[in-house]
């Protein structure tokens with residue numbers, strides 16, 4: 060049996076007990092974007108003989124994470140219990156639970172993605188237990204510890220702990236090399252988010268249809284560094300644009316965080332052509348993206364996904380750790396300033412030649428083969444045991 064038997068222990072833990080001769084690869088994650096970006100890796104790895112993949116859900120995100128897990132057909136092997144609403148309380152408790160889990164049976168590899176508290180805690184717990192850490196989406200940098208906070212600090216620290224670095228782009232690979240990481244520990248893979256998009260798009264036949272100029276404007280905004288005044292400015296800009304163009308439909312899936320819900324509803328509720336909706340599941344989001352004429356976002360993942368469907372993107376941040384889209388010509392940075400956002404949208408609405416040029420750029424973040432490359436590298440690292448299992452199977 061390739062994946063061991065399922066056991067249930069007291070309360071929150073439901074997990075697969077690995078067969079003794081299997082290598083254990085733990086995937087630790089807890090937020091919406093991590094689930095999306097690790098799902099392709101999980102599906103690619105879990106059918107490999109000799110490998111037992113444990114999906115450990117930290118509980119950092121609640122409902123938004125559950126929707127994503129369902130969408131990608133993932134039932135976590137271990138569910139940790141989130142205690143406390145604050146990031147600090149979550150962090151302390153999660154670290155203790157991860158350490159207890161890793162002390163029960165030795166893992167051979169711990170995979171984390173990106174720059175969340177869950178990813179950092181997974182890497183840190185593994186480091187203390189002398190477990191090798193593999194980092195998916197390694198090497199993204201702004202080199203500004205305040206923006207994005209706390210992600211920039213977390214991802215830099217994960218790079219210090221990891222021994223396998225899966226860089227999504229050449230720029231990310233160069234950053235890691237500049238920081239002194241040995242070239243043989245870095246693999247250029249592309250971003251797994253493109254794999255995830257292809258996974259869902261192929262299953263559900265999602266593709267852009269109709270006149271790309273007639274689609275809706277898709278908006279998302281939730282970044283911590285904009286909370287307060289800047290986020291209100293962003294929402295006022297959306298209201299200005301919608302009021303100036305009553306024929307233009309605006310779709311805004313609002314993050315569940317009350318810090319975002321409050322101002323989004325108070326500023327945009329009465330604007331008739333703005334549709335405020337709950338967060339979309341991944342399938343709905345890809346459909347919304349494919350049907351958009353323009354994307355306004357401070358989301359990292361959406362910046363990476365928009366070029367797949369040729370959707371021009373205005374980035375509502377002052378800097379981005381994903382400048383590849385700007386360099387390729389499919390995104391522009393406009394920041395969180397009200398006048399700048401309105402001016403940038405007006406420009407694209409008035410100059411379709413500029414918008415058209417942004418639509419016809421190949422996705423610079425990946426080609427849908429990242430999970431396969433990562434799986435091959437992981438198998439090579441676990442080689443001896445995995446080869447034995449393959450012969451026996």
Ligand SMILES: CC(=O)N[C@@H]1[C@@H](OP(=O)(O)OP(=O)(O)OC[C@H]2O[C@@H](n3ccc(=O)[nH]c3=O)[C@H](O)[C@@H]2O)O[C@H](CO)[C@@H](O)[C@@H]1O
Nearest residue numbers: 092173174175207210312338339340341344358359360361
């Ligand atoms: C500083 C920064 O850039 N940090 C990034 C940021 O991640 P993000 O900005 O990509 O996060 P989101 O915007 O939440 O998710 C995006 C994904 O979710 C899908 N989506 C979205 C709305 C919805 O209604 N339905 C959906 O399905 C969407 O298509 C996309 O794939 O924070 C993470 C944690 O701190 C970091 O790890 C990550 O580097």
